Amino acid sequence: MIAELGQYALALAFALSILQVVLPSWGAARGDAVLMGTAAPIAFGLMGFVSFAFAALIQLYVTSDFTVLNVVENSHSQMPLIYKITSTWGNHEGSMLLWVFVLALFGALVAAFGGNLPDRLKAHVLAVQGLIGLAFLSFILFTSNPFLRLAPPPAEGRDLNPILQDPGLAIHPPLLYLGYVGLSVSFAFAIAALIEGRIDAAWARWVRPWTLAAWVFLTLGIAMGSYWAYYELGWGGWWFWDPVENASLMPWLAATALLHSAVVMEKRDALKVWTILLAILAFSLSLVGTFLVRSGVLTSVHAFATDPARGVFILGILTFFIAGGLTLFAFRASELKQGGLFAPVSREGALVLNNLFLTAATAAVLVGTLYPLALEALTGAKITVGPPYFNLAFGGLMLPLIFAIPFGPLLAWKRGDLLGVAQRLMLAAGLAVVAAVVTAAAVTGGPVLAPLAVGLAVFIMLGALTDIAERAGLGRVRAKVAVARLAGVPRSAYGTAIAHFGVGVCLLGIVCEASWSHEKIAAVKVGDQIVIGTRDLTLERMENRTGPNYRSRTAVFSIRHDGVSEGTIEASRRIFSSRQMATTEAGIRTFGFSQLYVSMAEETTDGHVSVRATFKPNVTLIWLGAVVMACGGLLSLMDRRLRIGVPKPARRREAAVPAE
Amino acid sequence: MTRKGRRLVLIAAGLGVLALAAGLILSALNDTIVFFRTPTEVAQQQVAPGSRLRLGGLVETGSVTKAGTLTTFSVTDGNAAVKVAYSGILPDLFREGQGVVAEGALLPDGTFRADSVLAKHDEKYMPREVADALKKQGVWKEGENGAPVPARATGAANTGS
Numbered sequence: 001m002i003a004e005l006g007q008y009a010l011a012l013a014f015a016l017s018i019l020q021v022v023l024p025s026w027g028a029a030r031g032d033a034v035l036m037g038t039a040a041p042i043a044f045g046l047m048g049f050v051s052f053a054f055a056a057l058i059q060l061y062v063t064s065d066f067t068v069l070n071v072v073e074n075s076h077s078q079m080p081l082i083y084k085i086t087s088t089w090g091n092h093e094g095s096m097l098l099w100v101f102v103l104a105l106f107g108a109l110v111a112a113f114g115g116n117l118p119d120r121l122k123a124h125v126l127a128v129q130g131l132i133g134l135a136f137l138s139f140i141l142f143t144s145n146p147f148l149r150l151a152p153p154p155a156e157g158r159d160l161n162p163i164l165q166d167p168g169l170a171i172h173p174p175l176l177y178l179g180y181v182g183l184s185v186s187f188a189f190a191i192a193a194l195i196e197g198r199i200d201a202a203w204a205r206w207v208r209p210w211t212l213a214a215w216v217f218l219t220l221g222i223a224m225g226s227y228w229a230y231y232e233l234g235w236g237g238w239w240f241w242d243p244v245e246n247a248s249l250m251p252w253l254a255a256t257a258l259l260h261s262a263v264v265m266e267k268r269d270a271l272k273v274w275t276i277l278l279a280i281l282a283f284s285l286s287l288v289g290t291f292l293v294r295s296g297v298l299t300s301v302h303a304f305a306t307d308p309a310r311g312v313f314i315l316g317i318l319t320f321f322i323a324g325g326l327t328l329f330a331f332r333a334s335e336l337k338q339g340g341l342f343a344p345v346s347r348e349g350a351l352v353l354n355n356l357f358l359t360a361a362t363a364a365v366l367v368g369t370l371y372p373l374a375l376e377a378l379t380g381a382k383i384t385v386g387p388p389y390f391n392l393a394f395g396g397l398m399l400p401l402i403f404a405i406p407f408g409p410l411l412a413w414k415r416g417d418l419l420g421v422a423q424r425l426m427l428a429a430g431l432a433v434v435a436a437v438v439t440a441a442a443v444t445g446g447p448v449l450a451p452l453a454v455g456l457a458v459f460i461m462l463g464a465l466t467d468i469a470e471r472a473g474l475g476r477v478r479a480k481v482a483v484a485r486l487a488g489v490p491r492s493a494y495g496t497a498i499a500h501f502g503v504g505v506c507l508l509g510i511v512c513e514a515s516w517s518h519e520k521i522a523a524v525k526v527g528d529q530i531v532i533g534t535r536d537l538t539l540e541r542m543e544n545r546t547g548p549n550y551r552s553r554t555a556v557f558s559i560r561h562d563g564v565s566e567g568t569i570e571a572s573r574r575i576f577s578s579r580q581m582a583t584t585e586a587g588i589r590t591f592g593f594s595q596l597y598v599s600m601a602e603e604t605t606d607g608h609v610s611v612r613a614t615f616k617p618n619v620t621l622i623w624l625g626a627v628v629m630a631c632g633g634l635l636s637l638m639d640r641r642l643r644i645g646v647p648k649p650a651r652r653r654e655a656a657v658p659a660e
Numbered sequence: 661m662t663r664k665g666r667r668l669v670l671i672a673a674g675l676g677v678l679a680l681a682a683g684l685i686l687s688a689l690n691d692t693i694v695f696f697r698t699p700t701e702v703a704q705q706q707v708a709p710g711s712r713l714r715l716g717g718l719v720e721t722g723s724v725t726k727a728g729t730l731t732t733f734s735v736t737d738g739n740a741a742v743k744v745a746y747s748g749i750l751p752d753l754f755r756e757g758q759g760v761v762a763e764g765a766l767l768p769d770g771t772f773r774a775d776s777v778l779a780k781h782d783e784k785y786m787p788r789e790v791a792d793a794l795k796k797q798g799v800w801k802e803g804e805n806g807a808p809v810p811a812r813a814t815g816a817a818n819t820g821s
Contacts, residue, residue, distance in 0.1 A: 234749070234752075341663060341666065342666070343666065344666060344669040344670065344673070352670060352673070353673065353677075356673065356674055356677040356678075357677060360677050360678065360680070360681035361681075363681060363685075364681060364684065364685050367685050367689070368685075368689075371689065371693075381695065382695065382696035383693045383694060383695050383696065384693065384694045384695075384696065384714055384763075385689065385692065385693055385694075386692065386694060386763075388688070388691070388692035389688045389689060389692040389693070392684065392687075392688035392691075392692065393681075393684045393685045393688040393689075396680075396684045396688075397680070397681055397684060521729050521747065521748050521749065522728075522729060523728040523729050573752070581752070581753065582752040582753070583752055584749075584752055599749060600749070601749040601750055602750075604726055608728070610728075610729050610748075610749050611749075612748065612749050
C-alpha cells in the first residue's frame with residue numbers, strides 16, 4: 001500500500017511539475033500576475049508530494065518490506081536502523097529520489113523566501129526549476145522506479161553493500177546533493193535573466209546567497225566523502241582522482257569561480273555575461289557529474305550501482321539543459337549591458353584572474369576525466385589518466401592561484417596598488433619564510449620543495465589575517481580603537497578571510513601528508529613489533545567479534561611512543577555473510593593533527609597477518625581546512641549586505657534562507 | 661588606460677592562462693597516461709619492460725602464493741597468463757578466479773611488478789576493461805552467486821558510452 005501511495009505521489013509530482021513549467025511562463029509572457037502567482041503554491045505542492053514519496057520509501061526500508069524490489073536488493077532485516085534508513089539512498093533509484101527531493105526543497109525555498117523578487121523573475125526561476133524537476137521525475141518514473149513490487153517476496157533482503165554500511169552514508173550524499181542541486185537555483189536565475197534579457201546588481205545579490213549556500217554544502221560534502229573514503233577503503237588515501245570524485249570537484253571549482261565573479265557583479269556591475277555563463281556551467285557540471293556517476297560509463301571505486309541503459313536518458317537530460325542553456329546564452333548575452341570599468345590591477349582584476357585559473361583548472365580536471373572515454377570511443381584504446389596527470393595539470397594551475405590569494409582582498413576596487421599591497425604583506429611573507437626555514441631544519445627526508453610549500457601555506461593563512469588586521473588598522477591606531485573597529489568589519493570580510501585561511505590550512509595538511517608520511521608494510525605474528533617513526537606497535541592479540549550482521553577479526557596493537565605507552569589501536573576485517581563480502585576497518589588514532597593509520601589483510605594459515613601502518617603528519621588539517629572554508633562561507637552568508645537592497649516585506653525571512 | 665586597452669590586457673591574461681593550461685594538460689597527458697593491456701596483448705605485443713601499464717584479467721585458480729607481504733599470482737584471460745608480484749595489502753575482494761586489475765610495469769624477466777591491485781568491490785561488479793577483455797577471448801561467464809549478470813546485459817554496458 002505504501003509503495004503504491006509513494007508511486008502515486010511521484011506521478012502527481014510529475015503532473016505538478018508540468019504545471020510549474022507552463023503556468024508561470026505563460027503568465028510571464030502575458031503579464032498576468034495571477035498566473036505568475038501560481039508558481040509558488042505549485043512549488044510547495046511539488047515539494048509536498050516528493051517529500052511524501054521519499055518518506056514512503058524510507059518507511060518501506062525501515063519496515064524491511066521485502067515485497068519491494070528496491071528494498072530486497074539493498075536492505076537486510078538484521079541491519080541497524082540507521083543503515084536501514086541510509087540504504088534508502090545507498091542505491092541508484094533511492095539516490096535519484098533524494099536528488100529530486102533536494103531539488104523540490106530548493107524550489108519550495110525559492111518560492112517561500114523569494115517574496116521580494118520581481119514577479120516575472122520569480123515566475124521564470126520557478127518555471128526553470130520546474131523543468132529540471134520534470135526531467136528528473138520522468139527519469140525516475142520511466143527508468144528508475146524505486147517502488148516496483150516483487151512477487152513472490154523473498155524472506156530476506158540481499159543486504160546493503162558493506163562498504164556503504166557506515167555513518168558516512170547518512171551524511172555524505174545528502175550534503176553533496178544539497179550542493180549539486182543547490183546550483184540549480186543559480187542556473188534557474190541565469191536562465192530567467194537571459195529570458196528577460198535584463199540583469200543588474202540586484203540580480204547578483206539574489207543569486208549569491210543561493211550559490212554560497214550550495215558551495216558550503218558542496219565543500220562539506222566533498223570533505224566528508226574524502227574522509228569517508230580515507231577511513232573506510234583501508235588504503236589510507238584521501239583523494240584518488242577517481243572520476244566520481246572529479247565529478248564533485250568540477251562543480252565545486254565552477255561554483256567557487258561563480259561566487260567570486262558574483263562579487264564583482266554585485267559590487268561593480270561588471271562581468272555580467274561571464275557570471276551568467278559560469279552559473280550555467282556550474283550546474284551543467286553538476287549534471288555531468290550525475291551522468292558520469294549514474295550512467296555507468298566509468299569504472300570507479302564508487303560505482304556501486306550502474307545501469308548504462310539509464311545513461312542514455314540522463315545524457316538526454318544533460319544535453320537538453322546544457323545545450324539549451326548555452327544556446328539561450330549565445331542568443332541573448334549580447335543584449336546584456338556591459339558594466340563598470342576597472343584597471344587590470346584592481347580587486348576586479350584579481351577576481352578575474354581567480355576566475356581564469358579556476359576555470360582552467362576545471363577544464364584540466366574535465367579533460368583528464370573524459371579523455372579516456374573519448375579515446376576509447378574513437379580508437380578503442382583503453383587508457384587510464386591517473387594521479388600523476390592531475391597532480392601536474394591541476395596542481396600547476398592551482399599553485400599560482402593559491403599564491404595570489406592573499407593579494408586579492410587587499411587590492412582596492414577599480415584601481416589597485418600592487419606595490420602597496422606587497423608592502424602590507426611583508427610581515428606575512430617574512431613569517432612564511434621563517435616557517436619554511438624552520439620546517440627545512442626540523443624535518444628529515446621528503447621532497448626538497450616541501451618546506452617551501454609549507455611556507456606558502458603559512459603565507460596564505462597569515463595573508464588572510466592581514467586583511468582583517470588592515471581593516472581594523474591594527475598597529476596603526478590605539479589597540480582599543482582597533483578592537484572596536486574589528487567589531488565593525490563586515491561579516492563577509494571575515495567570511496573571506498576565514499575561507500582563505502581554510503585554503504592555507506588545507507594546503508598545509510596536503511603538503512605534510514604527501515611529504516612526510518611514514519609507511520611500513522609487514523607480515524606479523526602476535527608479539528611482533530613494527531617500528532614507525534618514533535612509535536612502535538606491538539601486535540598484542542587477535543580477536544573474534546560479532547556485530548549485528550557481520551563477524552569480525554580484529555588485530556589489537558599496543559602503541560609505545562619513545563617507550564611511553566599510548567594505549568591501543570585496533571584494525572579489523574569484517575565479513576558480511578549475506579553478501580560474502582569482507583571490508584577492512586582501519587584503526588585510526590589521532591595525535592594532535594596527525595594520525596596513525598593501521599589496516600590489516602587476511603591472515604595466512606600460519607598465523608601471520610599483513611599489516612600496513614602509516615603515520616600521517618597533520619593529515620586532519622586537510623579536512624579541517626575544508627570545514628574552515630565552509631565556516632567562512634557560512635559567515636559570509638550571514639552578512640547584512642546580502643539582505644539589503646531588496647525592498648521591504650520579506651527582509652528578515654530572506655536572511656534566513658541560506659541557513660536552511 | 662583606455663577601455664580598449666583594458667580589454668586587451670584582460671584578453672591577453674585570458675589567453676596566457678589558457679596557453680598555460682593547454683601546455684600543462686598536453687604535456688601531463690603525454691607523460692602520464694597508462695594503457696590497459698590484457699595478458700594476450702602483453703604476450704603478443706612484446707611490451708617493453710619498465711613502461712607502466714594496467715594489466716587486467718582473472719586471477720588464475722591455484723596460482724596465488726604468499727610469502728610475508730609478497731604475493732605472487734597469475735593473471736589470465738583464458739588465452740595467455742602473466743605472472744604478477746605484488747607487495748602490500750590486497751583488496752578485500754581479491755580472490756582466485758575473480759577479476760582483477762593490476763597497475764605497474766614488466767620486469768625484464770617477464771614478471772609484472774604491480775604497485776597497486778584493484779579487485780571488484782561488489783559481487784555484482786566486474787572491472788569493465790576485464791569484462792571486455794574476457795569477452796574478446798570468448799571466456800566471459802555469467803556472474804556467480806546467482807547475480808543477474810548475463811552476458812547480453814553486459815554487452816549493452818559497453819555500448820552505453
